[in-house]
Amino acid sequence: APAIALDHVSHTYDGGVLALDDVSLTVQRGEFLAVMGPSGSGKSTLMHSAAALEVPTSGTVRIDGRDTRGLSETKRTELRRDLVGFVFQSYNLVPSLSVSDNITLPLRLAGRAPDVAWIASLVDRVGLSGRLEHRPAELSGGQQQRAAIARALVARPAVVFADEPTGALDLRTAQEVLELFGEVAEDLGQTIVMVTHDPAVAARAGTAVVMADGRIVQTVQQPTAADLAG
Numbered sequence: 497a498p499a500i501a502l503d504h505v506s507h508t509y510d511g512g513v514l515a516l517d518d519v520s521l522t523v524q525r526g527e528f529l530a531v532m533g534p535s536g537s538g539k540s541t542l543m544h545s546a547a548a549l550e551v552p553t554s555g556t557v558r559i560d561g562r563d564t565r566g567l568s569e570t571k572r573t574e575l576r577r578d579l580v581g582f583v584f585q586s587y588n589l590v591p592s593l594s595v596s597d598n599i600t601l602p603l604r605l606a607g608r609a610p611d612v613a614w615i616a617s618l619v620d621r622v623g624l625s626g627r628l629e630h631r632p633a634e635l636s637g638g639q640q641q642r643a644a645i646a647r648a649l650v651a652r653p654a655v656v657f658a659d660e661p662t663g664a665l666d667l668r669t670a671q672e673v674l675e676l677f678g679e680v681a682e683d684l685g686q687t688i689v690m691v692t693h694d695p696a697v698a699a700r701a702g703t704a705v706v707m708a709d710g711r712i713v714q715t716v717q718q719p720t721a722a723d724l725a726g
């Protein structure tokens with residue numbers, strides 16, 4: 497099954513705003529997809545629907561082949577815990593926990609035993625081997641985001657959703673983080689869905705979809721910033 501399959505998904509918020517208008521989208525395993533578009537175009541609603549955070553008004557959402565329709569709040573939470581990782585603009589690390597404990601938090605929440613070799617390889621890949629006992633506040637922004645990426649990957653989710661993951665970073669650090677996403681997709685076969693309003697950021701993904709008024713209006717393979725600027 498594809499990592500994500502949205503079939504004719506629409507979403508109307510209370511008050512009548514049609515935020516998603518009949519969107520169908522398939523994200524294959526190992527794909528690094530950017531969701532682009534101006535503010536208010538429906539990017540967040542699309543991400544929240546695809547991540548089973550929000551229940552769409554109509555249509556079906558499958559994550560790793562599992563239909564998310566009709567699930568209770570509890571079941572949706574379980575499904576996210578099993579299948580989805582998140583990376584946020586503001587890192588959202590737990591300030592009181594060490595880098596190590598932040599990275600392994602999803603495993604503890606899921607009651608899963610840590611695979612020590614996998615965690616070590618992940619920590620090495622994100623370049624934080626020397627920082628494991630530090631608190632988040634002792635790290636640079638780029639290091640904090642790399643810790644958040646390791647945390648999102650640690651439970652080997654079907655898909656990682658990244659919401660403006662470079663929005664708080666300077667240009668050089670942002671490029672390092674985007675490079676890391678590319679490597680993780682390529683080397684680990686990790687599916688990544690990244691939301692961004694920035695064409696230069698979206699251009700680092702393997703595929704970009706462009707949204708306007710709740711619809712996908714353009715899909716570009718191997719995008720360049722120029723493809724996405726218009």
Ligand code: ADP
Pocket residue numbers: 509510511513514515533534535536537538539540541542
């Ligand atoms: P984007 O992420 O591209 O900025 P959103 O998905 O946040 O777009 O928003 C799409 C549309 O839905 C906008 O018109 C926005 O104002 C509206 N919207 C978003 N969240 C809510 C909400 N909780 N209640 C009502 N309207 C909302």
Ligand code: ADP
Pocket residue numbers: 633634635636637638639669
């Ligand atoms: P980078 O460019 O590697 O993302 P910086 O140039 O911002 O990081 O920081 C250089 C070093 O200083 C980093 O290795 C980081 O651990 C340390 N550092 C950055 N910010 C802080 C901070 N607020 N407190 C303690 N150490 C920090």
